[in-house]
Structure formats: structure tokens, C-alpha cells
Amino acid sequence: xxxxxxxxxxxxxxxxxxxxxxxxxxxxxxxxxxxxxxxxxxxxxxxxxxxxxxxxxxxxxxxxxxxxxxxxxxxxxxxxxxxxxxxxxxxxxxxxxxxxxxxxxxxxxxxxxxxxxxxxxxxxxxxxxxxxxxxxxxxxxxxxxxxxxxxxxxxxxxxxxxxxxxxxxxxxxxxxxxxxxxxxxxxxxxxxxxxxxxxxxxxxxxxxxxxxxxxxxxxxxxxxxxxxxxxxxxxxxxxxxxxxxxxxxxxxxxxxxxxxxxxxxxxxxxxxxxxxxxxxxxxxxxxxxxxxxxxx
Amino acid sequence: xxxxxxxxxxxxxxxxxxxxxxxxxxxxxxxxxxxxxxxxxxxxxxxxxxxxxxxxxxxxxxxxxxxxxxxxxxxxxxxxxxxxxxxxxxxxxxxxxxxxxxxxxxxxxxxxxxxxxxxxxxxxxxxxxxxxxxxxxxxxxxxxxxxxxxxxxxxxxxxxxxxxxxxxxxxxxxxxxxxxxxxxxxxxxxxxxxxxxxxxxxxxxxxxxxxxxxxxxxxxxxxxxxxxxxxxxxxxxxxxxxxxxxxxxxxxxxxxxxxxxxxxxxxxxxxxxxxxxxxxx
Amino acid sequence: xxxxxxxxxxxxxxxxxxxxxxxxxxxxxxxxxxxxxxxxxxxxxxxxxxxxxxxxxxxxxxxxxxxxxxxxxxxxxxxxxxxxxxxxxxxxxxxxxxxxxxxxxxxxxxxxxxxxxxxxxxxxxxxxxxxxxxxxxxxxxxxxxxxxxxxxxxxxxxxxxxxxxxxxxxxxxxxxxxxxxxxxxxxxxxxxxxxxxxxxxxxxxxxxxxxxxxxxxxxxxxxxxxxxxxxxxxxxxxxxxxxxxxxxxxxxxxxxxxxxxxxxxx
Numbered sequence: 001x002x003x004x005x006x007x008x009x010x011x012x013x014x015x016x017x018x019x020x021x022x023x024x025x026x027x028x029x030x031x032x033x034x035x036x037x038x039x040x041x042x043x044x045x046x047x048x049x050x051x052x053x054x055x056x057x058x059x060x061x062x063x064x065x066x067x068x069x070x071x072x073x074x075x076x077x078x079x080x081x082x083x084x085x086x087x088x089x090x091x092x093x094x095x096x097x098x099x100x101x102x103x104x105x106x107x108x109x110x111x112x113x114x115x116x117x118x119x120x121x122x123x124x125x126x127x128x129x130x131x132x133x134x135x136x137x138x139x140x141x142x143x144x145x146x147x148x149x150x151x152x153x154x155x156x157x158x159x160x161x162x163x164x165x166x167x168x169x170x171x172x173x174x175x176x177x178x179x180x181x182x183x184x185x186x187x188x189x190x191x192x193x194x195x196x197x198x199x200x201x202x203x204x205x206x207x208x209x210x211x212x213x214x215x216x217x218x219x220x221x222x223x224x225x226x227x228x229x230x231x232x233x234x235x236x237x238x239x240x241x242x243x244x245x246x247x248x249x250x251x252x253x254x255x256x257x258x259x260x261x262x263x264x265x266x267x268x269x270x271x272x273x274x275x276x277x278x279x280x281x282x283x284x285x286x287x288x289x290x291x292x293x294x295x296x
Numbered sequence: 297x298x299x300x301x302x303x304x305x306x307x308x309x310x311x312x313x314x315x316x317x318x319x320x321x322x323x324x325x326x327x328x329x330x331x332x333x334x335x336x337x338x339x340x341x342x343x344x345x346x347x348x349x350x351x352x353x354x355x356x357x358x359x360x361x362x363x364x365x366x367x368x369x370x371x372x373x374x375x376x377x378x379x380x381x382x383x384x385x386x387x388x389x390x391x392x393x394x395x396x397x398x399x400x401x402x403x404x405x406x407x408x409x410x411x412x413x414x415x416x417x418x419x420x421x422x423x424x425x426x427x428x429x430x431x432x433x434x435x436x437x438x439x440x441x442x443x444x445x446x447x448x449x450x451x452x453x454x455x456x457x458x459x460x461x462x463x464x465x466x467x468x469x470x471x472x473x474x475x476x477x478x479x480x481x482x483x484x485x486x487x488x489x490x491x492x493x494x495x496x497x498x499x500x501x502x503x504x505x506x507x508x509x510x511x512x513x514x515x516x517x518x519x520x521x522x523x524x525x526x527x528x529x530x531x532x533x534x535x536x537x538x539x540x541x542x543x544x545x546x547x548x549x550x551x552x553x554x555x556x557x558x559x560x561x562x563x564x565x566x567x568x569x570x571x572x573x574x575x576x577x
Numbered sequence: 578x579x580x581x582x583x584x585x586x587x588x589x590x591x592x593x594x595x596x597x598x599x600x601x602x603x604x605x606x607x608x609x610x611x612x613x614x615x616x617x618x619x620x621x622x623x624x625x626x627x628x629x630x631x632x633x634x635x636x637x638x639x640x641x642x643x644x645x646x647x648x649x650x651x652x653x654x655x656x657x658x659x660x661x662x663x664x665x666x667x668x669x670x671x672x673x674x675x676x677x678x679x680x681x682x683x684x685x686x687x688x689x690x691x692x693x694x695x696x697x698x699x700x701x702x703x704x705x706x707x708x709x710x711x712x713x714x715x716x717x718x719x720x721x722x723x724x725x726x727x728x729x730x731x732x733x734x735x736x737x738x739x740x741x742x743x744x745x746x747x748x749x750x751x752x753x754x755x756x757x758x759x760x761x762x763x764x765x766x767x768x769x770x771x772x773x774x775x776x777x778x779x780x781x782x783x784x785x786x787x788x789x790x791x792x793x794x795x796x797x798x799x800x801x802x803x804x805x806x807x808x809x810x811x812x813x814x815x816x817x818x819x820x821x822x823x824x825x826x827x828x829x830x831x832x833x834x835x836x837x838x839x840x841x842x843x
Contacts, residue, residue: 010402016480017403024394025409027450032416035427039419049738049766096319099312111563112556113320116327118505119555121548124330127541131329137344170323172502176457179498183464183491210464217460221453224417234702244701251420252705259422259713260704261765262737271419278418295463425714433720436648442641512707516714519667519689531693531708532666 043268054265061269070245071270074253075277077158077246082226084162085169090218092166093173098207100174101181111178118171126235129164133236151236157243161233168232169225173218180214181207209294216293220285227278230255250274334359334546341541359546367529367547368521373554376525378441379514380507380558383448387503388496390450395458395492396484400470410459416452429516443517444525448507454499461495462488501562508555526551653681654809655689655721657712658791660730665692665791678816691721692791698733713739719803723810725785728760728795735762735776740799741807743775751778751811760797783817 006014043061045054065071096114100107117125132139133150141147150160184207192202230251237244248256250270258267333341336351397403398410428447437443465488473483514528521529530547608616621628658665665671672690681688694712697703715721716739726734734740743752743759752759752775761773777797785791798817800810 013401013480014403017397017401017406020393020397020401020484021409023390024450024452024455025412027390028412028416028452030431031428031447031450032419032424032452033412035424036415036419038427039423046768047766049764049769092319096316099316104309104312108560108563110316110320112560113324115501115559115563116556117323119508119552119559120327121330121545121552122509124333124545124548125326127333128326128329131346134344134346137346139346142346167322175498175501179461179494182494183461213460213464217457221417221456224414228418228420230420230422231705234705237702241702251422254420255422255705259710260698260737262739263765268423271423274420275415275418279415282414282418422710425710426717429714429720430718433650433718436645436650438648440644442644512710512714515693515707515711516720519691521666521668528693531695 039268039271041268042264043272045265047262047264049262057265061265062273065266065269065273070253071250071273073245074248074250078227078229078249078251080158081162081165081229081247081249082223084159085165085226085229086219086222088162088166089169089173089222090215093170093218094177094215096170097174097177097181098203101178114171114174116171117168122235125168129236133160152241152243154243154246157241157247161236161247164236165226165229165232169222173222176214176218177211180211183214184210212293213295216285216289220282220289223281223285224278227274227281330545331549333541334549336542338540338542341545356542359542360550363543363546364550369550371522372524372526372529372551375441375444375518375523375529376508376527377554379444379525380504382441382445383507384500384503386445386449387451387454388499391454391458391499392489392492392496393484394455395460395495396462396488398455398459399462400465400484400488401480413452413455417456425512425516432517437517439518439520439523441523444514444523446517447513448503451499451503454503457499458492458495461492465491497562501559504555504558504562649685649687651686652720652722652806653679653683653686653688654723654806654813655687655691655715656810656813657694657715657721657724658690658692659694659696659708659712659724659726661692661791662793663790665789666690671785671789671791675813675816679812689721691715698730716801717803719801719805721801722804722806723798723800723813725780725792725796725798727792728779728781728797731760731777731797731799732762735760735774735799736765738764738766738769739801740776741802741804743778755814760799778814780814780817785817 042054044056044058046057046061048054100110100114130138135141135147135149135152138150140150148156151157188206188210189202192206197205228251229249233247233249233252237247251274254267254270254274257263257270332350335355335357337353337356340348340351340353394413398406398413424447432438432443432446437446469487469491470483473487478486509527510525511527511531514525515531518524518528530551608619611619663669667688667690669690669692672688675690676683676688694708696706696709696712698709712721716724724731724734724740741748741751743755755778758779759775760777760779762776763773764770777799779795780786780798781795783796785796786793798814800807804810
């Protein structure tokens with residue numbers, strides 16, 4: 001196995017490394033990978049209802065699921081959602097984090113305010129968005145004297161659902177960005193200031209490169225997060241909303257199959273397809289990372 | 297010349313605050329809504345008039361008292377704080393160790409193991425519920441804090457976050473330590489770990505928020521009223537108060553208080569933990 | 578700022594030693610040279626984290642073994658009451674009366690009544706919440722044996738095939754006994770049946786509605802396919818339909834309302 005013999009020092013390092021990753025890896029394998037393998041296994045079976053056993057069907061589930069228009073519609077919906085949530089959520093959070101990283105009046109108050117939506121009761125969040133978006137009694141239509149069906153028009157609903165997504169993710173992204181900004185040594189800025197660099201210049205030449213690992217991390221995790229979005233769309237959707245098929249995400253469709261219809265075979269198949277899709281994206285992203293992210 | 301620079305600076309500062317205030321307003325609306333609804337009568341709360349924002353018939357502070365009396369908030373706070381404490385400790389501990397190994401050490405199987413960490417984040421969390429519940433119930437840990445903490449013993453997200461944190465530290469740090477004769481563990485514990493404080497705080501905040509918000513897991517693991525958490529304990533409210541929004545919002549507000557206190561403490565750490573030097577130690 | 582920067586020379590020289598044996602003898606020598614108070618202080622100063630950590634794991638390990646050997650794993654029965662209008666969970670009046678009726682010893686096995694579940698299977702998106710996820714986990718693992726729900730909701734819920742098909746062979750006794758109370762659902766799974774399948778038993782006239790007011794208008798009882806206590810479910814069914822404790826006299830009613838008023842909900 002060993003291509004080249006390792007020095008005792010390297011061997012020692014490797015032993016420590018395995019010791020350090022052991023708790024996490026053992027935990028992940030028991031808690032998460034056992035269920036993941038179960039899911040993959042399940043995707044080759046037809047689920048037995050009413051107490052009947054599962055039947056092996058080979059790739060039949062894959063055939064059915066990939067042929068369903070619903071599947072591709074849900075993939076498209078999810079991608080559209082991600083296209084709104086990921087860039088806007090990250091850019092706004094970055095601006096806020098940069099503004100709040102420097103000493104300014106009321107910094108702690110602002111930071112606390114931006115944290116509040118994260119712990120706010122979901123029922124209150126849903127109420128507020130309904131209050132805004134309602135076609136007849138909503139704030140937006142009443143203020144602007146318009147008559148737009150914000151979230152029940154199948155053509156535009158995805159945009160406004162995406163806006164809710166942006167709103168709810170800003171706080172999280174900001175916490176991560178502030179963490180990343182804290183790690184940039186202050187004396188870099190000091191040196192730049194002595195050299196007479198403007199604030200914008202400092203942002204471009206110090207903040208952007210030094211923050212790029214954090215930014216990449218947020219981009220990577222948010223892409224995964226947005227593609228596995230689940231219940232956000234239903235927070236504000238009513239019983240009769242006709243836009244539903246145009247906003248339902250892949251994970252919601254999975255949920256519909258596995259949890260509502262008890263068709264675990266289809267559900268598992270969809271999870272496997274989603275996993276493959278995100279994995280391909282991740283591999284591409286990791287390639288890009290090596291080129292553009294700054295490493296010291 | 298200098299004066300114009302000063303006015304420019306002042307304008308910039310004002311613009312910055314205008315932007316921050318607008319954003320703060322947008323972010324705080326639901327929270328304010330929650331508190332305002334808690335102070336209304338139910339009739340006001342379900343009014344369809346979009347401009348009906350503040351309570352009209354007096355501010356009903358007694359809603360908080362009523363809700364406080366109808367739940368055992370002390371027990372719920374205690375259980376929730378225990379859950380948050382252990383989840384944060386477990387997450388930060390395991391993620392710090394694994395993040396250090398992934399970020400700084402060389403070992404065989406690294407890329408494969410790290411791929412597993414990423415894959416964990418790519419699947420919907422719903423597929424874990426039933427197997428994890430069966431595990432907890434088989435080892436007899438239903439209705440315990442350990443049962444509540446169980447899915448959060450390790451964290452893929454945190455491992456990734458800490459890996460980034462460790463990768464960002466300058467190489468010279470370790471080389472200097474190695475010359476001084478520190479072994480791998482000492483380099484980790486004494487030199488590098490204290491420098492990733494801000495990543496650990498971020499992870500702590502995330503873990504705490506998710507533990508606080510998690511509703512489904514406490515509901516199936518802790519069926520006992522004495523062992524359940526705020527989110528699951530207050531879930532009963534929906535049946536008890538039906539559509540009594542003021543009561544629901546009052547309870548939700550009371551539930552959030554400890555979280556905000558924790559955050560204020562944490563974020564102080566954040567502000568103080570500013571790194572000063574990189575290369576020179 | 579950097580804590581590690583404040584290393585004392587003494588600490589550095591101490592950490593230099595990687596060989597465990599010399600480390601051990603050196604430490605022993607050092608400790609032996611100190612007086613009693615100094616010994617404790619030295620050990621605590623340098624090893625407090627290890628002491629606390631090992632102590633915690635020891636306590637945790639003992640507790641873990643104790644708990645996993647003494648925990649009650651078995652249930653007498655578990656019943657879910659989604660969308661209950663009044664209290665129907667553990668420690669509710671319904672739960673207490675049922676225990677009194679059956680005489681189940683909750684120190685040996687659990688009797689689980691779950692009423693914190695709110696979802697609407699009749700509409701799309703109405704099940705996209707944590708309550709429903711929890712419900713599915715409970716019914717699929719057999720933690721909950723049976724469900725009661727409003728009729729239209731149960732008809733929608735029954736499509737999933739998570740409940741016993743009462744027309745299938747093993748359930749023929751139930752089918753015959755409750756022939757005029759059956760509630761049907763058309764399964765999502767067309768390969769199972771295109772016709773309605775009997776999955777529930779209408780209990781709209783039971784004490785669940787008349788005495789405890791857990792539901793209004795209608796109620797259907799259904800047994801999960803993974804239930805391990807079908808007999809207990811049938812016993813529960815008998816109890817709510819016969820209403821053996823359903824005869825309410827003025828005294829118990831008065832006592833009930835009193836407890837409702839004084840007892841804080843937990």
C-alpha cells in the first residue's frame with residue numbers, strides 16, 4: 001500500500017490525526033451513514049403498504065422517478081430558489097458584516113437585532129410574511145395600491161418565496177462572516193492605513209482575499225442548504241394556492257413521497273438523485289476553489 | 297482640504313447608519329410583531345387591516361402573566377439550556393479536533409473522510425429521524441438529556457467550519473512550536489486552538505440556535521412533560537389556545553428571552569476576540 | 578492576545594518531554610518535592626482539565642449503564658391524538674381514567690398518549706411540518722400503536738397505507754365486529770388496490786367526544802401496521818365505545834372541572 005515509507009514523525013502525526021477525527025467519523029457513521037446506506041438500499045425496493053413486505057425492483061424506481069415531469073420541475077424550482085437565495089443572502093450579509101466589524105456607534109445593538117430573526121418564533125415569521133404578501137389585505141398591495149398576487153401567481157411566486165429565504169438566511173451568513181473577519185489580523189489594516197489606502201481599497205486588497213476561505217465556505221454550505229430547502233415555501237402558502245407545483249422543492253417532493261404517500265422507494269430514489277446532483281456541483285466548486293481562494 | 301475630508305467622512309458615516317437602520321428595521325419586524333401581538337387582544341391580533349399594527353385597546357401586559365402561570369417555564373428553560381449546553385460542548389469539542397486534523401495534519405484517507413463529512417450535509421435531514429429514534433429507544437435513552445443531545449453529538453457543518461478556521465492560520469506558528477519541541481497535541485491545544493476562537497463562537501451560536509429551534513426531535517424523544525424542551529413543550533399551545541395568537545406569541549417571546557441573553561454574552565466574546573497578529577509570534 | 582504567547586519557560590521545558598516514562602518520573606519527582614498543599618495545587622493547576630474531563634466521563638458512564646439497564650422500553654399501548662381540541666396527553670384526565678380502567682402499571686411499561694401533534698393531511702403543504710414528521714416517526718417505529726383523528730382527515734391520512742387493512746385476513750375479527758363503523762380510504766399505491774380499503778373505525782359516538790371533548794363532530798380510530806399491541810388497541814376501542822366510565826355523575830364532573838381550573842398545565 002505504502003508508496004513511500006513514512007518517517008516516524010509523519011507516522012506519529014498520522015496517528016494523532018486519526019485519533020482526532022475518530023469521534024466525528026464514528027459519530028457520523030453511526031448517526032448519519034447508516035441511515036444514508038439504508039436509504040440507498042431502499043431505492044431499489046418497492047415499499048409495501050398496509051403491512052406488506054418490501055419487494056426488490058432493481059432500477060424501476062429510478063426509471064419512474066426520472067421519467068416524471070414533477071421531478072424535473074422540482075429540480076428546476078430548487079435551482080431557481082438557490083439562484084436567488086445564495087447570491088443575495090451572501091452579498092447583503094457580507095456588507096452588513098463588514099460595516100459592523102469596525103467600531104461604530106451601536107454596533108452591539110445592531111448585531112443583536114440581526115440575530116433576532118434566527119430565534120424568532122416561526123409562527124410570527126409566517127404571520128408577518130402573510131401580512132405583507134396577502135393579495136387583498138396585505139401591506140404591500142395596500143401601500144403601493146397594486147393588486148399583485150405575490151405568492152399565488154405561478155409565474156412570480158418563486159421570486160417572493162426566494163426573498164423570504166434571503167431574509168431568513170442573512171443573520172446566519174452574517175455570524176459566519178463576522179467570525180471570518182475577526183480572524184483577519186488588525187495590523188494588516190493598520191499597515192494599509194499608514195500607506196494611505198482608502199477604505200474601499202483596503203476592502204479589496206485585504207478583506208476580500210483574506211476572507212475568501214470563509215466566503216467559499218459559506219457559498220459551499222449555502223448552495224447545499226438552498227438545494228435541500230424544505231419547508232420554507234409552505235410557511236406562507238394557503239390551502240388553495242395554485243402556485244404550489246411551481247415552488248415545491250426536491251426535498252419537499254421527497255417528503256411528499258416518503259412521508260405523506262409512504263412511498264419510500266420513490267423518496268429514497270429522489271434523495272439519491274439529489275445527492276448525485278449536489279456532489280457533482282461540489283466537485284466543480286472544489287476545483288474552482290483551488291484557483292480563486294487565497295491560501296497563505 | 298482637511299475640512300472637506302471630514303465632511304466626506306461624516307456623510308459616509310451617516311449613509312452607513314441609514315443603511316444599517318433600514319436593514320435592522322427589516323430584520324426586526326417579525327420580532328416586533330411577535331411582541332406587539334402578545335400585547336393585543338385576540339380580536340386585534342386576527343384583524344385583517346394591514347395598518348393595524350399597535351394595540352388599540354390598551355397594552356395587555358397581563359398576557360405574559362397568564363402564559364407564565366399556565367406552563368412550567370422553569371423546567372422548560374432548564375431542559376432547553378441543558379440541551380443547548382451539551383450540544384454546544386459536544387459540537388465544539390468534536391468539530392475542533394476533527395477540524396484541526398482535516399485542516400493541518402497529513403494522513404491517509406483524509407480526502408475520503410472529508411468527502412463523507414460533506415455528503416452528510418447533502419441529504420435531507422428527514423432520513424435520519426427514524427433510524428436515530430430507534431437507536432435512542434434501543435439503548436433506553438428516551439426522556440433523557442442524552443437522548444435529546446444524541447443527534448448533535450457530532451457535526452459535519454462544524455467540522456467543515458473549523459477546518460476552514462485552522463487552514464486560515466499561518467504555517468509559521470506550527471513550525472515555531474515544532475522547533476520548541478511541542479508534539480501534535482500540544483501544538484493543537486496550546487497554540488492553534490486559542491486562535492480559532494471566533495470560529496468556535498460561530499459554531500456555538502449556530503448549534504445553540506438549531507438546538508433551541510428543533511421541534512421534531514424533542515417531541516419524539518421526550519414525551520414526558522418534565523424532560524421536554526421549550527419548543528416541544530410550547531407546541532401544546534396550539535391545541536390549548538387554538539387560535540389565541542396573543543397567548544401563543546407571549547409564550548414564544550418568553551421562550552426567546554434566554555436565547556437573546558446567551559447571544560449578547562457570546563457576541564461580547566466575538567468583539568473581544570479580535571486577532572492582532574498573524575505571522576509574528 | 579494570544580494565550581500561548583504567555584508560556585513560562587518552566588511550562589515550555591515541561592512540554593518538551595514526549596517520552597512518557599521520563600515525563601512520569603519527572604512529574605513524580607516534582608510533586609514529591611512539594612508540600613501537601615503545594616501538591617494539590619500543582620496537580621490541579623496543570624491537570625484540572627483532565628481531572629474534570631475524566632470525572633465527567635466516569636459519572637456519565639455509570640449513569641449511562643444504570644439508565645440503559647433500568648429504562649422502561651416497552652409500552653402497554655401508545656395512542657396519538659393529532660389535532661386534539663383538549664388535553665389528551667399523558668397525565669390528562671383521559672389518560673388517568675384509562676389507566677384506572679385497565680389497571681396498567683406504568684412502572685413496568687409505558688402508556689403513551691400523544692396530543693401535541695398538529696397537521697392537516699387534507700391539503701397540500703398541510704403536513705410539511707415537524708409535527709407530522711414526529712407523527713410518522715412514532716407510527717412507523719410502532720411507538721404509537723393507533724391514531725384517532727377527524728373523519729375527513731383520517732380518510733386522507735389512510736391513503737398512505739400506514740394503517741392495518743381491516744379487510745385483510747388477520748384482521749377479519751375486527752372487520753366483522755365493527756362492520757357498520759368502517760371508514761375507507763383509497764390508497765396512493767394503485768398496485769395495492771384501486772378500490773377503497775377499510776382502514777378505520779368510526780368512533781364519533783364514543784366518550785372521546787361525549788365526555789372528554791377531544792374532538793368535535795367526528796372521530797375515527799385506526800391501528801398502525803407496525804403496532805405490536807393490537808389487542809390493547811381493541812381493548813381501548815371497547816373502553817371508549819362502551820363508555821364504562823362514561824356514566825358521569827354530578828360529583829365527578831364537579832371534581833373534574835375543579836382540577837382543570839386549579840391544576841397548571843404542564
